[in-house]
Amino acid sequence: MIPRLTIDLFLATADSRQSLAGLARHGALARCTLRGHDGGLAAAATHYAGAPTPQVVVVEDEGGDDLAARLDRLAEVCDPASRVLLIGGVNDIHVYRRLRDRGVSDYLPRPVSAEHVLEAIRALFHDAQAAPRGKTLAVWGARGGVGASTLAQNLAWAAGRHLREPVIYLDLDLAFGTSLLSFNLEAKQTAADALANPERLDEVLLERYLIEYDEHLRVLAAPADPGGGHAPGLDGVERLLDLARRLAALVVLDLPHQWCDWTRHLLTQADELALVATPDLPNLREVKTLRDILEPVRGQAAAARLVLNRVDAYRKTQLTAKDFAANAGLAPALTLPFDPLLFGDAANRGQMLGECAKTHRTAQALAQFAAQITGKAADTGKPAWSVAGVLQWLKA
Ligand SMILES: Nc1ncnc2c1ncn2[C@@H]1O[C@H](COP(=O)(O)OP(=O)(O)OP(=O)(O)O)[C@@H](O)[C@H]1O
Numbered sequence: 001m002i003p004r005l006t007i008d009l010f011l012a013t014a015d016s017r018q019s020l021a022g023l024a025r026h027g028a029l030a031r032c033t034l035r036g037h038d039g040g041l042a043a044a045a046t047h048y049a050g051a052p053t054p055q056v057v058v059v060e061d062e063g064g065d066d067l068a069a070r071l072d073r074l075a076e077v078c079d080p081a082s083r084v085l086l087i088g089g090v091n092d093i094h095v096y097r098r099l100r101d102r103g104v105s106d107y108l109p110r111p112v113s114a115e116h117v118l119e120a121i122r123a124l125f126h127d128a129q130a131a132p133r134g135k136t137l138a139v140w141g142a143r144g145g146v147g148a149s150t151l152a153q154n155l156a157w158a159a160g161r162h163l164r165e166p167v168i169y170l171d172l173d174l175a176f177g178t179s180l181l182s183f184n185l186e187a188k189q190t191a192a193d194a195l196a197n198p199e200r201l202d203e204v205l206l207e208r209y210l211i212e213y214d215e216h217l218r219v220l221a222a223p224a225d226p227g228g229g230h231a232p233g234l235d236g237v238e239r240l241l242d243l244a245r246r247l248a249a250l251v252v253l254d255l256p257h258q259w260c261d262w263t264r265h266l267l268t269q270a271d272e273l274a275l276v277a278t279p280d281l282p283n284l285r286e287v288k289t290l291r292d293i294l295e296p297v298r299g300q301a302a303a304a305r306l307v308l309n310r311v312d313a314y315r316k317t318q319l320t321a322k323d324f325a326a327n328a329g330l331a332p333a334l335t336l337p338f339d340p341l342l343f344g345d346a347a348n349r350g351q352m353l354g355e356c357a358k359t360h361r362t363a364q365a366l367a368q369f370a371a372q373i374t375g376k377a378a379d380t381g382k383p384a385w386s387v388a389g390v391l392q393w394l395k396a
């Protein structure tokens with residue numbers, strides 16, 4: 001079985017389209033997301049000028065004597081971590097070597113079959129350790145009740161829509177987690193079951209515990225049972241996280257407001273950290289304390305992203321964003337107003353803000369923030385300006 005991957009196919013000839021038509025239904029790709037596009041290298045370069053690149057791009061050389069230039073144009077807009085498999089018409093070891101030098105992961109001479117492509121993808125990720133791991137985002141409330149879980153849930157949903165890749169939301173607040181209510185879901189198994197016997201956990205079992213919320217987002221819910229289950233241990237949480245990262249491009253961790261070995265570990269190790277606070281003195285103190293603990297370990301480059309939430313709930317007495325930032329030594333990356341009608345309505349419906357109030361400014365700010373966190377350019381729906389795009393246009 002090929003690990004979870006998003007694979008784009010740009011096929012330029014009818015023959016290749018016909019030979020690879022069955023690829024999407026192939027059992028070995030059951031975990032992968034496959035997206036087919038018409039056109040070859042030039043079409044791929046134009047497409048990625050305005051859209052995030054997936055882990056694997058299978059692209060066919062449409063012909064012409066400027067192959068190197070077309071490959072360079074693709075390289076300009078392609079994430080360097082993406083692997084490119086090129087289908088072409090020349091079966092020559094020298095061409096193959098030159099293409100490898102230009103960053104092509106593998107070259108498949110025509111005619112190609114589904115088995116050829118599968119073999120090439122398998123070879124890229126044959127080592128379990130080489131299988132791509134999704135990014136992690138830990139969400140932590142500076143104090144209880146500041147809206148950290150609401151933010152984590154909305155970010156997970158918005159990131160899935162933005163990436164169009166699998167995202168997993170892990171509700172690790174085993175005693176008081178709200179995910180079942182917020183997403184209006186029912187769970188047979190929860191994070192408590194997954195963490196009760198972590199040594200038994202593998203990708204297949206975890207897949208069974210996850211509840212599908214939509215095409216992109218899956219949820220490992222918390223049982224919300226203050227009395228039940230064991231307290232999770234660091235090893236179990238690490239194992240759960242490693243498996244989840246193999247199944248998703250982004251894993252969002254909703255952490256309980258509880259300081260212990262595993263919460264501290266996740267706060268220091270997560271790729272991204274969103275720190276949610278309301279603009280008052282106790283929150284300011286907690287943000288400062290946490291910054292002092294985490295900054296030496298995470299470093300400036302991985303500094304927490306501060307989210308000021310419920311702003312203007314206490315308009316006359318709250319700290320201003322400027323004062324908060326100056327004293328906390330951290331500028332807010334996102335500021336969300338106190339809006340009980342908007343948040344209450346979404347909570348009552350069991351929906352995310354982007355579903356029940358898509359055009360609302362707060363929903364759009366959350367979507368933009370989610371796109372920033374994924375580290376992939378926002379898909380504006382139309383190609384962004386690029387040299388490749390303009391050249392393409394002039395040529396046309
Ligand atoms: N900007 C906002 N305006 C109005 N209500 C909000 C806002 N953000 C969150 N809320 C509401 O605040 C309540 C608490 O939110 P949430 O459960 O996400 O907080 P939390 O920080 O995760 O709490 P806990 O410490 O219990 O885990 C929810 O009812 C949520 O809908």
Ligand SMILES: [Mg+2]
Nearest residue numbers: 148149150173
């Ligand atoms: Mg919470």
